[in-house]
Amino acid sequence: MEETDRDISKRPTVTLRQIADLVGVSNATVSRVLNFDATLSVSDATRTAIIETAEELNYLTPRRRRKLTSRQPVAKVALLHFLRPEQELVDPYYIALRLGIERRCASLNIEVNKIYPKEELPDAKPLAEADGLIVIGWHSQAEVDWIRAQGLNVVFADFHPEGDDLDSVDSDLAAAMSKLLTALHGIGYSRIAFAGWIDRHARHEASRPETRGIVYRQWMEARGLFEPGLMALGRNTEASGYDLARQLLSGERLPEIIVTGNDNMAVGAYRAIHERGLDIPGDIAVASFNDISAAQFMNPPLTTVHLPAEAIGEKAVNLLIDRIRSQDLAVTLRLESRIVWRESTRRPGSGGRGVAPGKIY
DSSP states (O other), X not given: OOOOHHHHHTSOOOOHHHHHHHHTSOHHHHHHHHTTOTTOOOOHHHHHHHHHHHHHTTOOOXXXXXXXXXXXXXXXXXXXXXXXXXXXXXXXXHHHHHHHHHHHHHHTTEEEEEEOOOSSXXXXXXXXXXSEEEEESOOOHHHHHHHHHTTOOXXXXXXXXXXXXXXEEEEOHHHHHHHHHHHHHHTTOOSEEEEEEBOTTOSSOTTOBOHHHHHHHHHHHHTTOOOGGGEEEEXXXXXXXXXXXXXXXXXXXXXXXXXESSHHHHHHHHHHHHHTTOOTTTTOEEEEEEOOGGGGGSSSOOEEEEXXXXXXXXXXXXXXXXXXXXXXXXXXXXXXXXXXXXXXXOOOOGGGOOOOTTEEO
C-alpha cells in the first residue's frame, strides 16, 4: 500500500546526531550535506554515506515535517444523519455516535461536513465534493437506493440496509435484548414488563414493535411468561417512558421489573415509579439500554446494556478509509453489547450478594 503524506509525517523523529554517530562525522557536516551546501568540502564517499544513512532511517528535515503536519485535510467526509439537530440533542446515544466519528476523523486529519435530513432527498452537491459518506441511523429504501446511485464510498453507522453490498457497523439489538432477558431471568426475575416503542419505519405493520420489543415477546412466549398487560408501546421519548410505566403499574399485580427500550425512557419510568411511592429495586426493578452518561447518576444508578455508540462511529470511519483505499468486498461489523449492572436491579453473584456497582458482563 502506498505511504501517504500523513503516514510519512507520523514517522519517529530521527536526529542529526543519530546520523552523525553512524557515519562518524559532526552534526554540522550532516546538516550541511542534507541541505545541499555546495560550499562544503567533503569527500563523495562521506556525502553518499550521509545521504544513504538518512534515507535508511527515514529522516525528515524539520521544514519537511512542518510542511506535512500543516497540510490541508487528507480527505473530506460527509455525514448524512437521520435526525435533525434538535432531535439529536435529546438523544445522547446518537450524540456519542457522531462524536466518535468526528474524533476519529480529527485524528486522521479528515474534514467533516454534516448533512441533516430534509423532507426531500439530500442535496447531491456536498456529496460530490466528498471522498466518502457515512450515513447515521435508519434511512428509507428510497434513500438507500439514491445513495447507491451516487456511486459514493459509503458506510452505514447504526443501521444495516438490506442486501450485503454496502459497508455497515452496528450492534446486534436482538442479541442484546436476549442477553439481558436471559441474565435477568437467571437472577430471579420472571414477571418482566417491557416499555418500548412502535417501529415507525415498519413497512407493512403500523403497530409493529421495534426490534427489542419483538425479541421481548418472542423470548417471553418461548418460556410461557408472556402476558399482554406487561408489554406497553408508545414513543421513543422520556415522556412516553413515564406514561408507559404508569400504565404498567396500574394493574392488579406489579411487574417485578420494567425493561425500557432505552435510558431516556427509563428516566420517565423512574419518575412514574417514585410518584407511586415505590422503591427501586425493592418494590420494582428497572433495566434499560444504551448506557448514556446520566445512567450512572440516576437514583438509584441504572442497570443498562452498554451499546458502543462511540466505537460504532470510530469503526465506521475506519471502514470508510478502507473503502476509499479500494477495498473490494463489503464488510458488516456487529459490535458487542455488555450489561452494566448497577443498583436498579439485583445483580449476579453467589449467595445473592451481587457484584460491585458498575460491573460489566
